Amino acid sequence: MSDPKIKNMEEFATASGFSRPTVSKYFNDPNSVRKSTRERIEAALEQFDYRPNIYAMNQNRRQTKNIGVVVANLADPFFAEIARNIERLIVEAGFRPILVSSYGSPEQEADALDGLRSIKPAGVLIAPLGRSSDRDAMRAFCDDVPSVFFDNEIENAGEAFVGLNNHQSIGMIVDYLCRSGEAPIFFEMKLPPNPNAFKRRKAYISSMERLGHEPRLVQIDGDGWDFEEIGFRGATEMLTGRPLPSDTVLCSNDRLAIGFLSAAYEQGIRVGIGPDCTLRVAGHDDHPFSRFTCPKLTTVAQDYRSIAEKSVRTLLEVIDSDRRAETRESTLFDGKLVMRCSA
Amino acid sequence: MSDPKIKNMEEFATASGFSRPTVSKYFNDPNSVRKSTRERIEAALEQFDYRPNIYAMNQNRRQTKNIGVVVANLADPFFAEIARNIERLIVEAGFRPILVSSYGSPEQEADALDGLRSIKPAGVLIAPLGRSSDRDAMRAFCDDVPSVFFDNEIENAGEAFVGLNNHQSIGMIVDYLCRSGEAPIFFEMKLPPNPNAFKRRKAYISSMERLGHEPRLVQIDGDGWDFEEIGFRGATEMLTGRPLPSDTVLCSNDRLAIGFLSAAYEQGIRVGIGPDCTLRVAGHDDHPFSRFTCPKLTTVAQDYRSIAEKSVRTLLEVIDSDRRAETRESTLFDGKLVMRCSA
C-alpha cells in the first residue's frame, strides 16, 4: 500500500478520483455517498493510507465527535470498570471518549471540566465527587455542554441522572440480614465525601424501622477517599472497644468493608456465617475486589453495564436531537444481592 | 467579567489593545512578550473570558501539546496509580495528557495507538501489554512519534525504557524469605501475559541458586489479566493437593497473591509469621490493596513516583531536543521491601 504520500484531503480526493467535497462527505458519513463511490473511496483508502486531520475537522464542524468522561477517582476499580464500559459504548457509537479523573480532588475536578470545555465536546458524562464538588461551576458547565450524571447526582445540573436505587438495594440487604440473623448496625463515615452514602444512611434507617428494629449508626472519623484505610481504622477502634450492639455489620460500601475485614482479621475475630464465626459483615457495590476478601464479601451488586448503557444512550439522544432536555430525567437501577460467605 | 462575547483571537486582540500576532505570541509563551504587555493581556483575559481555539492551534503548530499515555489495564489500581502520577507531571510541564487503556486486549492496544496517531501527540508514554502486544505495529508507531516505555519493555522500540529492577527486587525478597524461614517456592502463571513475570522467574531461579537452594516453580494455568481469579484457582488446586515442598510461597505479583490468600483463607490455612501459622506468602509490587489483605501482604514496593518522574522527564527531553535518541536508554529502579505480616 501507500504509493506516494498523501498530505491532505485534496490530494486524496484527486488520487481516488473524486472531488474533495465528495470525499469530505464520505468521511462525515460513509452512507451519504453512493455505494459505488463509497467502495472506490474505501479501495483508495487501503492503497494510500490517508486519514483526515482531526484538528481541521473539529475546527470546522458544528460539533466535535468527542465525549468527555469524568470520573471521581480512577484509582478506584469501581470507576475504572464503569469507565471501561462507557468508553466501549462511546466508541461503538462512533464518538471518541476523553477520559479524565478527578482523583478525589475538587480542584482537579474543576480543572477537568475546564480542560474539557476547551475541547468542545459534543457531550459529557460525569461521575461527580459529590459533597466537595464545585456545584456552581458544574452547573455553569452543564449550561454550555450537554451532560449526563452517573453514580452521583448534582441537584439541578445536567440533562439526566443514572444511578443506583439505594433505597431498594439497602432495603434488600437489610431484609436479608434481618431474616438470616441479627439486625445489622450501619458502619459508615461520619462525613462521607460521597452523597450516595447519605442516601444509604437514610435507606438503612427507614428499612430498619420498617422491620421494627432500632437503627444503629456507627459513624467513624476520616476524611477523603482512602476508604479502606478509614474503614480499617474505624473498625479497629470499634472492635477493641465495648461490645457491639449486634453481631451483624452493614458497611456503607465495599471499600469500607474491605478495611473492616482486614481489621477484624487482625483482631482475630472470625467473620462469616459459619458456626465458628462471631461477626457478620456485609458491603455494598460488588467492588471488583470483594470476591477476594477474607471471607468473601456478601454485598449488593451495582449493574455496571446497565448504568453505563443508559448513561451513554441518554447522552447520545440529547446530542442527536440537538436540543436540551426540558425535564431532568432520573433513572435508578436496582441492585442485586450477591451472597458470599461474610454474611 | 465578560462584557461582550469574544469569538476569536482577532476580537480578543482588538479588545485588549494589541495586534493578533502579539496576542498569539503571548499564548504560545507568555514570557515572549514584554512584561507590561503580558500584564495588560492578562487583565483583558480576566475581563473577557476568551480562550484560544485548541483545534486551530493544534492544526497550525508544528507540535501539539498533547502527550499520550497508554496503559495496559486501568482496571488494575497499579496502573491507575502510576497514571495519576504521570498525568500530574505532564500537566505541570504544560502539556495535556491523553489517557487511554488497553484493558488487557491487544486489539484495544492497537486501536489506542491508532487513535493517538490521529491526535498527533508530541510524544507518548506506553505501558505495553507485553507478550500479546503487536510488536511490529508498536515499532512502526514509535518510528513516527517519540515514545518512552514503562513497566514493560518492547525490544527495539521507543526512545527509552523505565521500569523495575526485577533482578534486584526478587533477589531481595528471596534473601529475606530464606534468612527468616524456609526457602520459597515460586507461584506464577505458566504463560504470563506480562514479560515482567518472565524476568521475575529468572530472577527467582538465579537468586535461589545463588543461595544454594533448589528453585521450585509452581506454574498455574490461566489466561488473561484476571490475576486474582487465576491465583485463587491455582492456589485452591495447589493447597488441596499433595503437601507443599516448602511452607513459604513467593508470588510473581500481588494480584496473584491476593487470590492466593483468599484461597488459603477458604481452605482454613492460616497464613503469616505468627506461631499458629503454617504458611508464609509474599507478593510483589505493593499493590494498593496489599495492605488490606488477610493477613497484610509482605511484598516489594515499586517506586511509582520515580518511575513516573523518570519516564516523563525522559520523554520531555526527547521532545524538547527535537531529535530522536540514537541509543535506547534503560533505567531500572530498585524495589523496596515492605514487611507486613504475611511472610
Next chain:
DNA sequence: TTCATTTTTTTACATGCGTAAAATTATTTG
C-alpha cells in the same frame, strides 16, 4: 429514449489560528 431524480462536481467562501518579513514604535543604553 426521455425525463425526473439523485449524486457529484465546481466554485467560492468560512474557520481560527501560526508564522514570516518588513515597517513601525517603544525602551534602554551610553
Next chain:
DNA sequence: CAAATAATTTTACGCATGTAAAAAAATGAA
C-alpha cells in the same frame, strides 16, 4: 538626547478542513 536594541504592528500567506449553492453528470423509471 541620540543611537542601539527590543518589542510590536502590519501585511500577507498558509493550514486542512466544513459547507452552501449552482451547475453538471449519472442513474433509474416510464
